[in-house]
Amino acid sequence: MTGLEMWLKRATRWLSTDSAAQVCAEIQEHFAASREAAMSAGASEEEAERSALAALGDAGAANRQYRRVLLTAREARFLRERGWNPEADYRRGWLRWFVLFWAVAATSTGIWAWIAGQAFLTQMMLLTAVALGLCGLPMFISFFTPKRGRIYRAAKWTFILAVTIPALLTFRNPWVIPFVLLLTLWSEWTRMSIRRKMPVERWPKHLYL
Amino acid sequence: MNFKGALPTLILETLVQQSCHGYAIAQQIKERSRGVLDFKEGTLYPALHKLENEGLVESFEGMENGRVRRSYRITRAGRGVLARDRDEWRELSKAVNAILGEA
Numbered sequence: 286m287t288g289l290e291m292w293l294k295r296a297t298r299w300l301s302t303d304s305a306a307q308v309c310a311e312i313q314e315h316f317a318a319s320r321e322a323a324m325s326a327g328a329s330e331e332e333a334e335r336s337a338l339a340a341l342g343d344a345g346a347a348n349r350q351y352r353r354v355l356l357t358a359r360e361a362r363f364l365r366e367r368g369w370n371p372e373a374d375y376r377r378g379w380l381r382w383f384v385l386f387w388a389v390a391a392t393s394t395g396i397w398a399w400i401a402g403q404a405f406l407t408q409m410m411l412l413t414a415v416a417l418g419l420c421g422l423p424m425f426i427s428f429f430t431p432k433r434g435r436i437y438r439a440a441k442w443t444f445i446l447a448v449t450i451p452a453l454l455t456f457r458n459p460w461v462i463p464f465v466l467l468l469t470l471w472s473e474w475t476r477m478s479i480r481r482k483m484p485v486e487r488w489p490k491h492l493y494l
Numbered sequence: 495m496n497f498k499g500a501l502p503t504l505i506l507e508t509l510v511q512q513s514c515h516g517y518a519i520a521q522q523i524k525e526r527s528r529g530v531l532d533f534k535e536g537t538l539y540p541a542l543h544k545l546e547n548e549g550l551v552e553s554f555e556g557m558e559n560g561r562v563r564r565s566y567r568i569t570r571a572g573r574g575v576l577a578r579d580r581d582e583w584r585e586l587s588k589a590v591n592a593i594l595g596e597a
Contacts, residue, residue, distance in 0.1 A: 342534020350540035
Protein backbone atom coordinates (compact mmCIF):
# COMPACT_ATOMS: atom_id res chain seq x y z
CA MET A 286 0.00 0.00 0.00
CA THR A 287 1.46 3.37 -1.02
CA GLY A 288 1.67 6.35 1.29
CA LEU A 289 -1.18 8.05 -0.55
CA GLU A 290 -3.41 4.98 -0.31
CA MET A 291 -2.80 4.79 3.45
CA TRP A 292 -3.56 8.49 3.77
CA LEU A 293 -6.81 8.08 1.82
CA LYS A 294 -7.84 5.04 3.86
CA ARG A 295 -7.57 7.06 7.08
CA ALA A 296 -9.11 10.22 5.59
CA THR A 297 -12.18 8.36 4.28
CA ARG A 298 -12.89 6.27 7.40
CA TRP A 299 -16.64 6.15 8.25
CA LEU A 300 -17.56 8.11 5.12
CA SER A 301 -20.24 6.77 2.75
CA THR A 302 -19.11 5.00 -0.43
CA ASP A 303 -20.00 8.02 -2.59
CA SER A 304 -18.30 10.49 -0.25
CA ALA A 305 -15.18 8.31 -0.05
CA ALA A 306 -15.03 8.06 -3.86
CA GLN A 307 -15.33 11.85 -4.11
CA VAL A 308 -12.53 12.39 -1.57
CA CYS A 309 -10.27 9.85 -3.32
CA ALA A 310 -10.81 11.51 -6.71
CA GLU A 311 -10.10 15.06 -5.50
CA ILE A 312 -7.10 14.14 -3.34
CA GLN A 313 -5.54 11.97 -6.06
CA GLU A 314 -5.96 14.85 -8.51
CA HIS A 315 -4.42 17.27 -6.00
CA PHE A 316 -1.58 14.87 -5.21
CA ALA A 317 -0.75 14.42 -8.91
CA ALA A 318 -0.67 18.21 -9.47
CA SER A 319 1.50 18.72 -6.38
CA ARG A 320 3.91 15.95 -7.42
CA GLU A 321 4.20 17.30 -10.97
CA ALA A 322 4.94 20.80 -9.65
CA ALA A 323 7.68 19.46 -7.36
CA MET A 324 9.22 17.40 -10.17
CA SER A 325 9.21 20.34 -12.57
CA ALA A 326 11.04 22.31 -9.83
CA GLY A 327 13.81 19.72 -9.94
CA ALA A 328 12.83 17.18 -7.27
CA SER A 329 13.19 13.45 -7.89
CA GLU A 330 10.02 11.35 -8.19
CA GLU A 331 10.47 9.98 -4.67
CA GLU A 332 11.10 13.43 -3.15
CA ALA A 333 8.15 14.86 -5.05
CA GLU A 334 5.80 12.16 -3.71
CA ARG A 335 7.08 12.65 -0.18
CA SER A 336 6.59 16.42 -0.27
CA ALA A 337 3.15 16.09 -1.89
CA LEU A 338 2.08 13.67 0.84
CA ALA A 339 3.50 15.88 3.60
CA ALA A 340 1.61 18.88 2.17
CA LEU A 341 -1.71 17.01 2.63
CA GLY A 342 -1.16 17.03 6.39
CA ASP A 343 -2.69 14.74 9.00
CA ALA A 344 -5.21 12.28 7.53
CA GLY A 345 -7.07 12.03 10.86
CA ALA A 346 -7.64 15.81 10.96
CA ALA A 347 -8.82 15.75 7.34
CA ASN A 348 -11.17 12.87 8.18
CA ARG A 349 -12.73 14.82 11.07
CA GLN A 350 -13.35 17.78 8.74
CA TYR A 351 -14.67 15.60 5.93
CA ARG A 352 -17.17 13.98 8.32
CA ARG A 353 -18.53 17.45 9.11
CA VAL A 354 -19.29 18.23 5.47
CA LEU A 355 -19.82 14.91 3.66
CA LEU A 356 -22.32 12.12 4.32
CA THR A 357 -21.07 9.36 6.58
CA ALA A 358 -21.90 5.68 5.98
CA ARG A 359 -24.51 5.84 8.79
CA GLU A 360 -26.21 8.90 7.29
CA ALA A 361 -26.23 7.37 3.80
CA ARG A 362 -27.86 4.22 5.26
CA PHE A 363 -30.40 6.41 7.07
CA LEU A 364 -31.31 8.08 3.76
CA ARG A 365 -31.54 4.74 1.95
CA GLU A 366 -33.69 3.06 4.60
CA ARG A 367 -36.04 6.02 4.95
CA GLY A 368 -36.68 6.51 1.26
CA TRP A 369 -40.19 7.80 2.05
CA ASN A 370 -41.60 10.42 -0.31
CA PRO A 371 -44.31 12.22 1.68
CA GLU A 372 -45.27 14.41 -1.29
CA ALA A 373 -46.28 11.33 -3.34
CA ASP A 374 -48.21 9.78 -0.42
CA TYR A 375 -49.94 13.04 0.41
CA ARG A 376 -51.30 13.34 -3.13
CA ARG A 377 -53.61 10.40 -2.41
CA GLY A 378 -57.01 12.01 -1.90
CA TRP A 379 -58.48 9.33 0.40
CA LEU A 380 -55.57 9.67 2.86
CA ARG A 381 -56.18 13.42 3.18
CA TRP A 382 -59.86 12.95 3.98
CA PHE A 383 -59.16 10.00 6.28
CA VAL A 384 -56.78 12.10 8.44
CA LEU A 385 -59.08 15.13 8.27
CA PHE A 386 -62.08 13.03 9.35
CA TRP A 387 -60.27 11.67 12.43
CA ALA A 388 -58.86 15.10 13.32
CA VAL A 389 -62.38 16.59 13.23
CA ALA A 390 -63.76 13.56 15.15
CA ALA A 391 -61.09 13.93 17.85
CA THR A 392 -61.75 17.69 18.14
CA SER A 393 -65.53 17.13 18.40
CA THR A 394 -65.07 14.41 21.04
CA GLY A 395 -62.69 16.70 22.92
CA ILE A 396 -65.26 19.53 22.94
CA TRP A 397 -67.99 17.11 24.07
CA ALA A 398 -65.70 15.74 26.85
CA TRP A 399 -64.93 19.32 27.97
CA ILE A 400 -68.64 20.14 28.20
CA ALA A 401 -69.18 16.87 30.10
CA GLY A 402 -66.39 17.80 32.54
CA GLN A 403 -64.08 14.92 31.50
CA ALA A 404 -60.74 16.72 31.84
CA PHE A 405 -58.44 13.76 30.99
CA LEU A 406 -60.46 12.74 27.91
CA THR A 407 -60.53 16.38 26.76
CA GLN A 408 -56.71 16.58 26.96
CA MET A 409 -56.22 13.25 25.16
CA MET A 410 -58.66 14.10 22.37
CA LEU A 411 -57.22 17.57 21.80
CA LEU A 412 -53.66 16.18 21.72
CA THR A 413 -54.79 13.56 19.21
CA ALA A 414 -56.44 16.27 17.11
CA VAL A 415 -53.28 18.41 17.12
CA ALA A 416 -51.10 15.36 16.28
CA LEU A 417 -53.40 14.40 13.39
CA GLY A 418 -53.50 18.03 12.30
CA LEU A 419 -49.70 18.15 12.22
CA CYS A 420 -49.59 14.90 10.22
CA GLY A 421 -52.31 16.08 7.86
CA LEU A 422 -51.24 19.70 7.35
CA PRO A 423 -48.58 18.89 4.71
CA MET A 424 -51.33 17.13 2.73
CA PHE A 425 -53.13 20.45 2.29
CA ILE A 426 -50.29 22.99 2.39
CA SER A 427 -46.92 22.27 0.73
CA PHE A 428 -44.07 22.49 3.26
CA PHE A 429 -41.41 21.42 0.79
CA THR A 430 -39.39 24.65 0.80
CA PRO A 431 -36.59 25.38 3.33
CA LYS A 432 -38.47 28.22 5.04
CA ARG A 433 -41.81 26.41 5.30
CA GLY A 434 -40.00 23.23 6.36
CA ARG A 435 -38.39 25.15 9.25
CA ILE A 436 -41.81 26.45 10.35
CA TYR A 437 -43.26 22.93 10.21
CA ARG A 438 -40.38 21.43 12.20
CA ALA A 439 -40.67 24.18 14.83
CA ALA A 440 -44.39 23.37 15.22
CA LYS A 441 -43.63 19.64 15.38
CA TRP A 442 -41.01 20.09 18.11
CA THR A 443 -43.21 22.44 20.10
CA PHE A 444 -45.88 19.74 20.06
CA ILE A 445 -43.46 16.90 20.97
CA LEU A 446 -42.09 18.89 23.93
CA ALA A 447 -45.55 20.03 24.99
CA VAL A 448 -46.60 16.36 25.16
CA THR A 449 -43.51 14.72 26.59
CA ILE A 450 -42.68 17.15 29.40
CA PRO A 451 -46.11 16.84 31.14
CA ALA A 452 -46.12 13.08 30.40
CA LEU A 453 -42.71 12.70 32.08
CA LEU A 454 -44.09 14.39 35.18
CA THR A 455 -47.39 12.44 35.19
CA PHE A 456 -46.83 8.78 34.30
CA ARG A 457 -45.66 6.19 36.80
CA ASN A 458 -43.22 4.45 34.44
CA PRO A 459 -41.58 7.47 32.85
CA TRP A 460 -38.55 5.53 31.48
CA VAL A 461 -40.50 4.64 28.31
CA ILE A 462 -40.91 8.33 27.41
CA PRO A 463 -37.20 9.33 27.58
CA PHE A 464 -36.40 6.18 25.60
CA VAL A 465 -38.84 7.15 22.82
CA LEU A 466 -37.71 10.78 23.05
CA LEU A 467 -34.05 9.73 22.71
CA LEU A 468 -34.85 7.68 19.61
CA THR A 469 -36.71 10.66 18.14
CA LEU A 470 -33.85 13.00 19.06
CA TRP A 471 -31.29 10.65 17.49
CA SER A 472 -33.32 10.47 14.28
CA GLU A 473 -33.81 14.27 14.22
CA TRP A 474 -30.10 14.85 14.91
CA THR A 475 -29.19 12.65 11.93
CA ARG A 476 -31.69 14.47 9.71
CA MET A 477 -30.31 17.84 10.84
CA SER A 478 -26.77 16.71 10.06
CA ILE A 479 -27.82 15.50 6.58
CA ARG A 480 -29.66 18.78 5.92
CA ARG A 481 -26.47 20.68 6.76
CA LYS A 482 -24.36 18.53 4.45
CA MET A 483 -26.57 18.41 1.37
CA PRO A 484 -27.46 21.31 -0.92
CA VAL A 485 -31.19 22.10 -0.61
CA GLU A 486 -31.91 21.09 -4.21
CA ARG A 487 -30.76 17.54 -3.41
CA TRP A 488 -32.86 17.10 -0.24
CA PRO A 489 -35.30 14.20 -0.34
CA LYS A 490 -38.83 15.40 0.55
CA HIS A 491 -38.95 13.81 4.01
CA LEU A 492 -36.03 15.98 5.15
CA TYR A 493 -38.26 19.06 4.98
CA LEU A 494 -40.64 17.73 7.64
CA MET B 495 0.30 30.20 11.24
CA ASN B 496 -3.14 28.99 12.38
CA PHE B 497 -5.88 30.64 10.34
CA LYS B 498 -8.49 27.89 10.34
CA GLY B 499 -11.44 30.25 10.75
CA ALA B 500 -10.25 32.51 7.92
CA LEU B 501 -9.78 29.73 5.35
CA PRO B 502 -13.27 30.02 3.77
CA THR B 503 -12.78 33.79 3.34
CA LEU B 504 -9.35 33.26 1.77
CA ILE B 505 -10.80 30.68 -0.62
CA LEU B 506 -13.57 33.10 -1.64
CA GLU B 507 -11.00 35.88 -2.10
CA THR B 508 -8.91 33.61 -4.33
CA LEU B 509 -11.91 32.59 -6.40
CA VAL B 510 -13.11 36.16 -6.87
CA GLN B 511 -10.00 36.76 -9.03
CA GLN B 512 -10.60 33.70 -11.21
CA SER B 513 -12.10 30.20 -11.17
CA CYS B 514 -9.53 27.54 -10.32
CA HIS B 515 -8.99 24.02 -9.05
CA GLY B 516 -8.07 23.00 -5.51
CA TYR B 517 -4.32 22.81 -6.00
CA ALA B 518 -4.19 26.27 -7.58
CA ILE B 519 -6.27 27.73 -4.71
CA ALA B 520 -3.80 26.28 -2.17
CA GLN B 521 -0.80 27.62 -4.10
CA GLN B 522 -2.29 31.09 -4.54
CA ILE B 523 -3.04 31.44 -0.82
CA LYS B 524 0.54 30.45 0.00
CA GLU B 525 2.05 32.72 -2.65
CA ARG B 526 -0.08 35.77 -1.86
CA SER B 527 0.69 35.41 1.86
CA ARG B 528 4.41 34.96 1.00
CA GLY B 529 4.41 31.53 2.65
CA VAL B 530 3.08 32.73 6.01
CA LEU B 531 -0.27 30.99 5.60
CA ASP B 532 1.11 27.51 4.95
CA PHE B 533 -1.82 25.23 5.67
CA LYS B 534 -2.30 21.48 5.29
CA GLU B 535 -3.81 20.93 1.87
CA GLY B 536 -5.94 17.97 3.00
CA THR B 537 -8.13 20.42 4.90
CA LEU B 538 -8.77 22.63 1.87
CA TYR B 539 -11.37 20.32 0.31
CA PRO B 540 -13.63 20.00 3.37
CA ALA B 541 -13.73 23.83 3.40
CA LEU B 542 -14.57 23.86 -0.32
CA HIS B 543 -17.37 21.29 0.20
CA LYS B 544 -18.80 23.41 3.01
CA LEU B 545 -18.79 26.51 0.79
CA GLU B 546 -20.42 24.51 -1.98
CA ASN B 547 -23.15 23.17 0.35
CA GLU B 548 -23.86 26.75 1.44
CA GLY B 549 -24.15 27.85 -2.21
CA LEU B 550 -21.18 30.24 -1.96
CA VAL B 551 -19.10 28.45 -4.60
CA GLU B 552 -19.98 26.03 -7.37
CA SER B 553 -17.88 23.34 -8.94
CA PHE B 554 -17.57 22.30 -12.55
CA GLU B 555 -15.44 19.87 -14.48
CA GLY B 556 -12.99 21.10 -17.10
CA MET B 557 -10.12 19.70 -19.14
CA GLU B 558 -6.56 20.76 -18.34
CA ASN B 559 -3.48 19.16 -19.95
CA GLY B 560 -5.70 16.33 -21.21
CA ARG B 561 -7.00 15.61 -17.68
CA VAL B 562 -10.47 16.18 -16.28
CA ARG B 563 -10.16 18.52 -13.30
CA ARG B 564 -12.77 19.81 -10.90
CA SER B 565 -12.64 23.58 -10.66
CA TYR B 566 -14.53 26.02 -8.47
CA ARG B 567 -16.06 29.44 -9.07
CA ILE B 568 -17.62 31.94 -6.70
CA THR B 569 -21.38 32.53 -6.83
CA ARG B 570 -23.25 35.81 -6.36
CA ALA B 571 -24.10 34.79 -2.77
CA GLY B 572 -20.39 34.05 -2.26
CA ARG B 573 -19.46 37.56 -3.40
CA GLY B 574 -21.91 39.02 -0.89
CA VAL B 575 -20.47 36.96 1.96
CA LEU B 576 -16.93 37.90 0.92
CA ALA B 577 -17.78 41.61 0.99
CA ARG B 578 -19.23 41.22 4.50
CA ASP B 579 -16.22 39.18 5.67
CA ARG B 580 -13.81 41.83 4.34
CA ASP B 581 -15.61 44.55 6.31
CA GLU B 582 -15.62 42.43 9.47
CA TRP B 583 -11.92 41.66 9.08
CA ARG B 584 -11.05 45.37 8.62
CA GLU B 585 -12.99 46.23 11.79
CA LEU B 586 -11.35 43.42 13.75
CA SER B 587 -7.81 44.18 12.59
CA LYS B 588 -8.34 47.89 13.33
CA ALA B 589 -9.45 47.01 16.86
CA VAL B 590 -6.56 44.58 17.47
CA ASN B 591 -4.06 47.09 16.07
CA ALA B 592 -5.45 49.75 18.38
CA ILE B 593 -4.90 47.48 21.39
CA LEU B 594 -1.47 46.22 20.32
CA GLY B 595 -0.42 49.75 19.44
CA GLU B 596 -1.14 50.83 23.01
CA ALA B 597 1.04 48.06 24.54
